[in-house]
Amino acid sequence: MSDKKAVLKALNEKARAIETLAEGEEESARALQEGPPGMPAGCTTVFDTGWETNPRPTYPVGNCQASARDFHGCAGDCWWPAQVPDGLTNHPDVDKQCPNVARDWRKLQYD
Amino acid sequence: MSGTYAWADHRLFQGEGGPLLFGVEDVSLFHLDRETAEVLARWRPFEPLLLEQVPPPDRPAIEAFRRARLLVPARPRARVPRPRPSAGTPLSTLVLEVAQDCNLACRYCYADGGTYHGAPRLLSPAVARRAARYLVDRSGPHDEVTLVLFGGEPLLNFPAVRAAVDEAETAARAAGKRVRFSLTTNGTLVTEEICEFLHRHRVSVSVSLDGPPEVHDANRPTRGGSGSYRAARQGLALLLRSPPAPVAARVTLPPAQWDRIPQVFDHLIGLGVHEVGIAPASPVTRELLPTAEQEEALFEGFSRLADRFLAAVEEGEVLPFSNLLDLLARIHLGASRSVPCGAGLGYLAVDTEGRFFLCHRLVGQEPFRVGDLDSGPQPETIRGCLEALAAPREESCARCWARALCRGGCHYENHLRETVLGLPFGGTCGFVRRWIELGIRVYARLCASGHGELLGRIGVRARC
Numbered sequence: 001m002s003d004k005k006a007v008l009k010a011l012n013e014k015a016r017a018i019e020t021l022a023e024g025e026e027e028s029a030r031a032l033q034e035g036p037p038g039m040p041a042g043c044t045t046v047f048d049t050g051w052e053t054n055p056r057p058t059y060p061v062g063n064c065q066a067s068a069r070d071f072h073g074c075a076g077d078c079w080w081p082a083q084v085p086d087g088l089t090n091h092p093d094v095d096k097q098c099p100n101v102a103r104d105w106r107k108l109q110y111d
Numbered sequence: 112m113s114g115t116y117a118w119a120d121h122r123l124f125q126g127e128g129g130p131l132l133f134g135v136e137d138v139s140l141f142h143l144d145r146e147t148a149e150v151l152a153r154w155r156p157f158e159p160l161l162l163e164q165v166p167p168p169d170r171p172a173i174e175a176f177r178r179a180r181l182l183v184p185a186r187p188r189a190r191v192p193r194p195r196p197s198a199g200t201p202l203s204t205l206v207l208e209v210a211q212d213c214n215l216a217c218r219y220c221y222a223d224g225g226t227y228h229g230a231p232r233l234l235s236p237a238v239a240r241r242a243a244r245y246l247v248d249r250s251g252p253h254d255e256v257t258l259v260l261f262g263g264e265p266l267l268n269f270p271a272v273r274a275a276v277d278e279a280e281t282a283a284r285a286a287g288k289r290v291r292f293s294l295t296t297n298g299t300l301v302t303e304e305i306c307e308f309l310h311r312h313r314v315s316v317s318v319s320l321d322g323p324p325e326v327h328d329a330n331r332p333t334r335g336g337s338g339s340y341r342a343a344r345q346g347l348a349l350l351l352r353s354p355p356a357p358v359a360a361r362v363t364l365p366p367a368q369w370d371r372i373p374q375v376f377d378h379l380i381g382l383g384v385h386e387v388g389i390a391p392a393s394p395v396t397r398e399l400l401p402t403a404e405q406e407e408a409l410f411e412g413f414s415r416l417a418d419r420f421l422a423a424v425e426e427g428e429v430l431p432f433s434n435l436l437d438l439l440a441r442i443h444l445g446a447s448r449s450v451p452c453g454a455g456l457g458y459l460a461v462d463t464e465g466r467f468f469l470c471h472r473l474v475g476q477e478p479f480r481v482g483d484l485d486s487g488p489q490p491e492t493i494r495g496c497l498e499a500l501a502a503p504r505e506e507s508c509a510r511c512w513a514r515a516l517c518r519g520g521c522h523y524e525n526h527l528r529e530t531v532l533g534l535p536f537g538g539t540c541g542f543v544r545r546w547i548e549l550g551i552r553v554y555a556r557l558c559a560s561g562h563g564e565l566l567g568r569i570g571v572r573a574r575c
Contacts, residue, residue: 007146008178010140011140011554014134014137018178018180019178
């Protein structure tokens, strides 16, 4: 991105392709935050929550439909079905247990 | 920015314009500024690296490494899968052993005087036609195929050359495809008629020439023992009369001549060839195994040509040194290989009896016979050959930074060194790594001096 200071300069075509790919990934991440236009919907074939996104222009924007539905269904009762274990107090070793969510999610032992 | 990351395999070179970072498996090349290099030095020992532990001032650089896939989510490294040949693997290149015979007796010949270990014999025009048609028929989705007319000396058997070209063109026309032809010759038998035929069919010709008369004649005597330089040069002169495709000189030098590389190159360019490629002779006898000093001379010779290449670019010229052009093209694309070459995977050689071999250099070697024109290539046998060739080097290749550009090197050369001569594995690795590193440095210099457009044009060589 032009406003960022270039700390690595891609020299060959492969290096440029990799950077373009990374930029593409950022573009879609940004698109998810920017609201409904062009927001992708539907199931995903990769383990990538957030792809199947909340199409409504209301809070929470950009997370998956399932969690958005849960949020609206449950927020009033102060109950939130966490997708990620609480690593701060209850599950300090979650990183070791599950270094890669896509691969290791079955190892998560929490309710 | 969070998560557990690990450094992807990479290598750092100190280039003239600053550090260069080479992504080993991706074949990606980056230039680093000084601060980024310092961040790399600071965080490189951390394995795995928790992004949360990186303090804010280092984060932009760490983020850049992550974007460049030099820092990747920590997970077990996957082995690069090798392509597996199947009955349906389409052919893209077929090498025809038009003549397993030769009028020369080159001292370094890997084909035992062109015969590939057996009685001298010629390919019949009928088998030539079958093979040419086979290539086109089995080319699957390829729009373009390559038929290589090889030997021995293919011009000892011009009727088969003519038959193969004619049949391939007919078959290709019917299938809506294009055939490229190439022919490797010693040049001594080229006549006006042959020349006219080769030009008319746009056959790319490589002439085996080793340089000035004393170098050439020491390597490439006729069967009678006299030098072949004069005859080869006459043939070359005919081929160079308005050729439709570039004429390349294909040089083979034994270790004793590796200190002559720049002179050899200049002599051949002076003769008017369009490109010069230089190959060290395979050690078909132990006398052809180089000493450490000779290997140094080989690298020195290639380095001097690389320096001249850089100087020529500043004058707006391209020094036609094939070895370097091919290497730069591969670095430019950053194409990561999973096999060293296409042998057995769309590339096959066929001998005078219509039998398939893994590649042209392995013709006549029983363990590498992989089928025939009647029954087709045998995928199981090809798979077995490729596995056996790759297995002994798997571990050391996995540790080598040059692996994605090399993948183990020439099958024939490895077989010769390790199986036939019983030499320890890896005898040529040191040279290969130095040569690839030199290519990376030349590439970075050309980028720094604003020659990206030239590199793009050179890159086209590696696309096909």
